[in-house]
Amino acid sequence: MGTTAVEHLLALTPERRPGIPETLNGTLRLDMYQDGWTQHWYLTVTDQHVEVGRSADDADLVLRAHRTVFDRLAAGQLRAPAAMLRNDMTVEGDMRLFVVFRRIFPGQAGAQHPREVARQLAADPASGRDGDR
Template identity: 60%
Template structure:
């Protein structure tokens, strides 16, 4: 198994993250439940930077789930939106920050956006095949 949510968040650097929208500003608190205890992780997002601390302070978006759910998101095995729809995690607050959570837990290594795959497939097709498809 890959990194746990604790290991991942501890290594999450405070450097610029160009994958985050530059206009996004907000705070997230991740409540990670395990063995009857809850660990709190506080993420402050501003100017494409994510600062991680351990705190139970109020946040714009609070996400609660069992440790295995967060560990699965870190490894790319589980998408935050899918976990929410299956009621494996709950969210309270500014749901727009779900986009930030999706980008922080980006998915499996080597994953590509479907649009990138489509563009690559079109670029690989011969020009005549593309023109024939338009007629």
């Protein structure tokens, strides 16, 4: 399956994350439940830095899902908005911090941002044409 959510969280380093808006600060709690118990992860976001710890304290945004959902998010097999819309994950609190959560967990393997694809097509328009037509 790839990396688990716990492995992903433990591997997060404290360097600056330019993908997180500079003015977005707060706390997130990830509640991963499985087999009758819940594991709590606490993320503190300050000045584009994310500190990861373990706590069940109140947070500005709480995300709750089965551990396999978080594992699929960490492996890039599931997108956070899709999990939320299908009710596989509940989200409560300051939704602005959902941006942080989406930026911490990777997207699908090989996925590209639409702007990057547009830049590539602008640089080489022939690359976007289907040669079989």
